[in-house]
Amino acid sequence: MTETRWLDEDEQQTWRAFLWASRLLNEALDRQLQRDSGLPHAYYVILVMLSEAPGRSLTMSELARLVRSSPSRLSHAVNRLEESGWVRRVKHPGDRRTTFAKLTDEGFEVLAAAAPGHVEAVRQHLFDPLSREQVLELRETLRTVLTTLDRDGESSALFRDGDRRS
Numbered sequence: 801m802t803e804t805r806w807l808d809e810d811e812q813q814t815w816r817a818f819l820w821a822s823r824l825l826n827e828a829l830d831r832q833l834q835r836d837s838g839l840p841h842a843y844y845v846i847l848v849m850l851s852e853a854p855g856r857s858l859t860m861s862e863l864a865r866l867v868r869s870s871p872s873r874l875s876h877a878v879n880r881l882e883e884s885g886w887v888r889r890v891k892h893p894g895d896r897r898t899t900f901a902k903l904t905d906e907g908f909e910v911l912a913a914a915a916p917g918h919v920e921a922v923r924q925h926l927f928d929p930l931s932r933e934q935v936l937e938l939r940e941t942l943r944t945v946l947t948t949l950d951r952d953g954e955s956s957a958l959f960r961d962g963d964r965r966s
Contacts, residue, residue, distance in 0.1 A: 825925055832921040837914035842867070843877055844918065847886065847911040850903035857890070857902040886910055 807815060830841040837844075849866045850856050858866070864874040878901050881887035886907030892898035903911075927935060 828925050829918065829921055833914060833918055836917045837910070839910070839914055842869075843881060844911070844914060846874075846877055846881065846901075847903060847907055847914075850887065850901060851908060851911055855902070856908065857900045859892075860889075860899050860901055863901050881907065884910075 826841065833839045833841050833844050839847075845867050846863065849863060850858060853862075860871065860874060860878070863869075863878075864871050867874065869877070878887055878889065882889060884907075886904055888902045888904055890900045890902050892900060930938065
C-alpha cells in the first residue's frame with residue numbers, strides 16, 4: 801500500500817477555494833435562473849446544448865453525455881421540459897429504439913429570454929472580479945484539469961467557437 805500524499809497548505813487552501821467557489825457560483829446561477837426565468841440551471845444547460853446542435857436536436861444518449869447526466873436523470877428533466885412545451889421527443893424514423901430530444905421554437909424563445917440575465921450573472925460572479933489576464937490563466941488552468949478528467953474529450957464541445965449562451 802502506498803503512503804497517502806497529503807495536500808500541503810497551499811494545495812489545501814487552493815482546493816477549498818475551488819470547492820466553495822464552484823459550489824457558491826452554481827448556487828448563485830441557479831438562484832438567478834429560478835428567480836428570473838423559472839428554470840433550474842440544469843434545465844438551462846440542456847436547452848443550450850440543444851440550441852447549439854444541428855437542427856436543435858440530439859439523441860437522448862448524446863445529450864446525456866454532453867450535460868454529464870445519467871440517462872434516468874436526463875429523462876426526468878426532459879419530461880419536465882416537454883410538459884412546458886420547450887422540448888419534444890421524436891423517435892428516429894429508421895431506428896425506433898433511438899429517441900431525439902428536439903428544442904421547440906417556444907423552448908428557444910425561453911432560452912433567448914433567459915440568456916441575458918444568466919450571462920450577466922456569470923459576468924458578475926465570475927468574470928467581473930478578475931482581470932483579463934486572470935481570466936485567461938483560469939481558462940488554461942481549467943483546460944489542463946479537464947484533460948486529465950475527460951480522457952474521451954467529450955468536454956471539447958464546450959469550447960466550440962460561435963454563439964454561446966453559457
